Amino acid sequence: MIxxxxxxxxxxxxxxxxKRRPVEDRRFVLGQGRYAADVTLPHLHHVAVVTSPxxxxxxxxxxxxxxxxxxxxxxxxxxxxxRAACKPLRQYIDVPEIAWxxxxxxxxxxxGEWVVAVVASERAIxxxxxxxxEVTFEEIPAVLDPERAIEPxxxxxxxxxxxxxxxxxxxxxxxxxxxxxxxPHRLRGRYxxxxxxxVPIETFSVVAAWNAGTNLLDVxxxxxxxxxxxxxxxxxxxxxxxVRVHFDVDVGGSYGVKRGIKHGVLxxxxxxxxxxxxxxxxxxxxxMRGGDMHGPDRIFDVEVAFDDDGVVRxxxxxxxxxxxxxxxxxxxxxxxxxxxIVGPYTIGSVEYEAIAVVTNKCSxxxxxxxxxxxxxxxxxxxxxxxxxxxxxxxxxxxxxNFIPPDAFPYVIPSGTPYDSGDYGVVLGxxxxxxxxxxxxxxxxxxxxxxxxxxxxxxxxxxxxxxxAIFEALFxxxxxxTTFPEGCQVKIDRTGTISAQIGVATSGQGHxxxxxxxxxxxxxxxxxxxxxxxxxxxxGLPSQSPVASRMAxxxxxxxxxAARKLKDKMLRIAAHRLGAAAEECAWDADTVRRIADxxxxxSWAEIAxxxxxxxxxxxxxxxxxxxAQFVQQVQGGGTLPTAEGVVRMYPCQSFSAHVxxxxxxxxxxxxxxxxxxxxxxxxxVINPDIVRGMVLGGxxxxxxxxxxxxxxxxxxxxxxxQALSDYLMPTTYEVPHVEMVEHETPSPLTAFGQKGVGEGGxxxxxxxxxxxxxxxxxxxxxxxxxxxxxxxxxxxxLA
Amino acid sequence: xxARHTVTVTFNGREHRASVPARRSLADFLxxxxxxxxxxxxxxxxxxGACTVLLDGAAVRSCILYAVQVDGAQVTTVEGLSPxxxxxxxxxxxxxxxxxxxxxxxxxxxxxxxxxLLRENAAPSEDEIRTALGGNLCRCTGYQQIVESVQLAAxxxxxx
Numbered sequence: 035m036i037x038x039x040x041x042x043x044x045x046x047x048x049x050x051x052x053k054r055r056p057v058e059d060r061r062f063v064l065g066q067g068r069y070a071a072d073v074t075l076p077h078l079h080h081v082a083v084v085t086s087p088x089x090x091x092x093x094x095x096x097x098x099x100x101x102x103x104x105x106x107x108x109x110x111x112x113x114x115x116x117r118a119a120c121k122p123l124r125q126y127i128d129v130p131e132i133a134w135x136x137x138x139x140x141x142x143x144x145x146g147e148w149v150v151a152v153v154a155s156e157r158a159i160x161x162x163x164x165x166x167x168e169v170t171f172e173e174i175p176a177v178l179d180p181e182r183a184i185e186p187x188x189x190x191x192x193x194x195x196x197x198x199x200x201x202x203x204x205x206x207x208x209x210x211x212x213x214x215x216x217x218p219h220r221l222r223g224r225y226x227x228x229x230x231x232x233v234p235i236e237t238f239s240v241v242a243a244w245n246a247g248t249n250l251l252d253v254x255x256x257x258x259x260x261x262x263x264x265x266x267x268x269x270x271x272x273x274x275x276x277v278r279v280h281f282d283v284d285v286g287g288s289y290g291v292k293r294g295i296k297h298g299v300l301x302x303x304x305x306x307x308x309x310x311x312x313x314x315x316x317x318x319x320x321x322m323r324g325g326d327m328h329g330p331d332r333i334f335d336v337e338v339a340f341d342d343d344g345v346v347r348x349x350x351x352x353x354x355x356x357x358x359x360x361x362x363x364x365x366x367x368x369x370x371x372x373x374x375i376v377g378p379y380t381i382g383s384v385e386y387e388a389i390a391v392v393t394n395k396c397s398x399x400x401x402x403x404x405x406x407x408x409x410x411x412x413x414x415x416x417x418x419x420x421x422x423x424x425x426x427x428x429x430x431x432x433x434x435n436f437i438p439p440d441a442f443p444y445v446i447p448s449g450t451p452y453d454s455g456d457y458g459v460v461l462g463x464x465x466x467x468x469x470x471x472x473x474x475x476x477x478x479x480x481x482x483x484x485x486x487x488x489x490x491x492x493x494x495x496x497x498x499x500x501x502a503i504f505e506a507l508f509x510x511x512x513x514x515t516t517f518p519e520g521c522q523v524k525i526d527r528t529g530t531i532s533a534q535i536g537v538a539t540s541g542q543g544h545x546x547x548x549x550x551x552x553x554x555x556x557x558x559x560x561x562x563x564x565x566x567x568x569x570x571x572x573g574l575p576s577q578s579p580v581a582s583r584m585a586x587x588x589x590x591x592x593x594x595a596a597r598k599l600k601d602k603m604l605r606i607a608a609h610r611l612g613a614a615a616e617e618c619a620w621d622a623d624t625v626r627r628i629a630d631x632x633x634x635x636s637w638a639e640i641a642x643x644x645x646x647x648x649x650x651x652x653x654x655x656x657x658x659x660x661a662q663f664v665q666q667v668q669g670g671g672t673l674p675t676a677e678g679v680v681r682m683y684p685c686q687s688f689s690a691h692v693x694x695x696x697x698x699x700x701x702x703x704x705x706x707x708x709x710x711x712x713x714x715x716x717x718v719i720n721p722d723i724v725r726g727m728v729l730g731g732x733x734x735x736x737x738x739x740x741x742x743x744x745x746x747x748x749x750x751x752x753x754x755q756a757l758s759d760y761l762m763p764t765t766y767e768v769p770h771v772e773m774v775e776h777e778t779p780s781p782l783t784a785f786g787q788k789g790v791g792e793g794g795x796x797x798x799x800x801x802x803x804x805x806x807x808x809x810x811x812x813x814x815x816x817x818x819x820x821x822x823x824x825x826x827x828x829x830x831l832a
Numbered sequence: 833x834x835a836r837h838t839v840t841v842t843f844n845g846r847e848h849r850a851s852v853p854a855r856r857s858l859a860d861f862l863x864x865x866x867x868x869x870x871x872x873x874x875x876x877x878x879x880x881g882a883c884t885v886l887l888d889g890a891a892v893r894s895c896i897l898y899a900v901q902v903d904g905a906q907v908t909t910v911e912g913l914s915p916x917x918x919x920x921x922x923x924x925x926x927x928x929x930x931x932x933x934x935x936x937x938x939x940x941x942x943x944x945x946x947x948x949l950l951r952e953n954a955a956p957s958e959d960e961i962r963t964a965l966g967g968n969l970c971r972c973t974g975y976q977q978i979v980e981s982v983q984l985a986a987x988x989x990x991x992x
Contacts, residue, residue: 064920
């Protein structure tokens with residue numbers, strides 16, 4: 035096959051890397067976005083849920099008669115009924131004893147869990163009727179503290195699984211004990227990452243419509259979920275081709291959490307059960323207490339062994355993660371960090387113990403970075419302590435430990451090869467961007483006046499590309515070695531281009547990504563290329579935009595399809611010119627005979643021939659211009675070894691943040707003086723989108739560092755359940771950020787692009803806490819948890 | 833369920849007369865009765881700002897107002913910011929030019945709040961922009977490109 039020249043030379047690029055208006059933005063500023071809650075259908079009914087007021091209780095009796103008597107109520111579903119009709123939702127670790135359903139059954143295992151669903155002609159009527167459902171509960175002891183939950187005599191969260199420990203494994207990569215024995219120094223630390231999440235402004239919404247005539251369930255949902263159609267079909271007990279998930283809805287933010295599998299199964303069940311389309315839009319309380327969207331909740335114990343010069347030789351890390359009630363996919367969030375367990379450092383051996391424990395709290399779900407933000411927090415604060423222990427600067431300790439630029443591809447002890455990077459240069463750019471010398475003068479001058487000022491630094495290794503290979507680490511029954519992404523491209527008889535992708539977008543700009551890459555490949559203005567979101571039956575294999583992966587896998591899939599088409603078009607043109615394909619070449623959007631450039635066939639003519647002039651096609655050629663390409667995750671495809679050595683994500687981005695803060699001695703308020711960073715995500719495809727991803731991640735990181743926490747009381751009641759209690763950063767809290775970019779192209783992708791969605795979030799909490807610790811250092815205090823509240827600071831100052 | 837009331841309201845320059853239950857929020861009235869789904873609901877307790885509309889020129893939360901409270905008023909939603917539904921207003925254009933959004937969910941509220949600001953202050957400082965948008969939550973952008981969008985729109989207005 036003759037391939038078009040890969041458009042890799044930066045100088046020749048017309049669209050990739052150029053500032054261009056994202057194509058999605060126009061509909062959003064016109065108010066013409068279409069979200070799941072905007073979908074309406076004839077006879078649409080609405081769902082309200084009755085939730086558990088207790089963290090742990092037996093459900094003794096459910097009386098729905100009064101609810102059913104409300105005019106407009108079509109029906110009610112209880113947990114017992116739903117459990118008899120559906121199969122449990124999928125758990126990715128091997129815990130068949132813990133049956134997870136959309137509605138509680140004989141017991142409720144957290145406050146806020148859905149117990150009964152009401153279907154009515156209007157949402158307000160459904161809510162009225164839900165108030166009339168009488169549920170008799172019998173409270174039983176709850177377990178809320180993960181360290182208590184791990185004890186053998188702790189009350190079980192699930193009676194059928196007497197231990198609250200649902201996963202526990204210790205990995206050893208390299209000669210840990212030898213390295214610890216040889217190193218002259220060691221230190222230990224405990225780090226606490228409290229429960230928070232990315233909390234999109236749009237709650238989870240779903241519309242489900244079962245058609246008994248076609249035996250087809252249509253679903254519109256605000257999802258960012260791999261295998262969502264598969265899980266719905268499995269749980270509802272219907273064939274996968276009886277579920278059609280429409281990915282052409284806009285998703286109002288996700289950052290990992292819009293999984294919504296129980297929402298989808300409940301709505302699908304209710305639509306089939308009552309024969310009407312149903313809509314379920316979580317209200318904010320349902321979302322916060324029972325949306326199954328809380329993020330990691332972890333206690334880290336880290337010990338490192340290091341040399342006199344601060345070079346870390348080995349690390350032991352124990353992670354205790356509180357999954358909440360149903361583990362679902364969340365324990366795998368301790369798996370992703372395996373692919374970057376040494377961060378950007380040359381740490382030669384690692385012992386890593388991962389423990390997942392269930393408690394009577396709302397369930398955890400994937401959050402931006404898939405569990406690596408907390409891990410990076412623990413690694414980075416550890417590096418600061420190493421610096422302090424050997425008496426060197428915190429920037430210098432990182433330089434001494436960085437994987438050097440000539441060492442790539444660099445295989446870390448747990449098995450992943452890092453593709454490329456230049457960490458020292460990026461850190462240097464961050465230092466320059468921040469104006470570090472001036473910041474240190476500012477800090478020291480303030481200190482002399484008694485002000486609490488601090489400067490912090492943190493770096494982060496951001497794996498991108500996403501594969502599901504960590505699933506096998508956590509459950510040998512999951513033999514996943516691919517996480518493919520497909521793209522279909524068509525050129526119609528008039529020559530216009532359309533592409534089909536198989537995912538919904540929650541702000542990442544996938545239409546812009548694909549149209550930019552196709553425009554580059556075809557030499558066509560990207561704004562003339564239409565990109566649509568196929569439904570799950572029409573689309574190609576796809577895995578949703580998780581794991582900072584779409585630029586990497588969808589980008590290369592689009593290019594793969596374009597290359598197939600350019601090759602076919604070249605052969606059509608060559609045949610028309612009576613030449614061999616090798617004698618012809620593309621010149622922008624025209625094919626010319628190399629020896630006689632005046633002999634050419636235009637783009638429009640090739641399209642016309644392909645669609646309408648079979649007699650002019652090369653003999654036997656399939657008519658039309660359409661191509662599909664499914665991209666395997668680059669460099670993936672092998673199972674972990676028995677020791678847990680595994681090749682995970684293909685591309686590694688890098689960032690370095692430098693932060694200066696000042697603490698008010700009287701109020702404990704932490705104010706930003708400067709926020710600067712440098713980052714390297716390889717080749718940038720759309721500069722504004724990349725910038726937005728980094729800046730948005732920082733805002734999430736500031737929330738996690740200083741404000742956001744799902745705080746439970748001793749009875750298991752969520753205290754921070756409204757947006758007035760769960761504090762999300764506003765324009766007042768998020769500072770202006772200065773950033774610079776560096777490009778180390780990935781050798782594994784067509785343009786050298788890497789992922790960028792998660793690094794901001796994964797770096798910020800460590801950088802902010804490092805700055806706080808620097809401010810507190812003269813008084814000898816140290817913080818090792820997030821979020822850091824003013825009260826925490828005042829207590830340390832007292 | 834609850835008594836109905838007749839209201840007459842001008843939405844985006846067009847007068848509507850409708851019968852609404854007393855408890856229907858302005859946001860639900862916009863979205864469900866008038867199909868003006870550009871107004872988004874993020875919290876329904878007045879905290880997130882996604883549902884912000886102009887009520888007689890002032891930015892208000894449509895989720896914590898009842899439809900019956902706006903009888904006789906002029907209401908502008910995001911759909912009313914474009915002069916013809918197709919051409920972008922300078923502010924809308926600036927949000928696209930600066931990529932002052934990602935998922936688009938908070939965007940209508942941001943645009944409305946910024947519209948109110950620019951009517952009162954044609955050349956706001958960064959601090960004034962941040963103050964005016966301080967009641968509108970965005971989880972995607974970290975606000976910086978939103979602030980830049982408003983700054984660009986203000987500069988554009990200046991240039992005209």
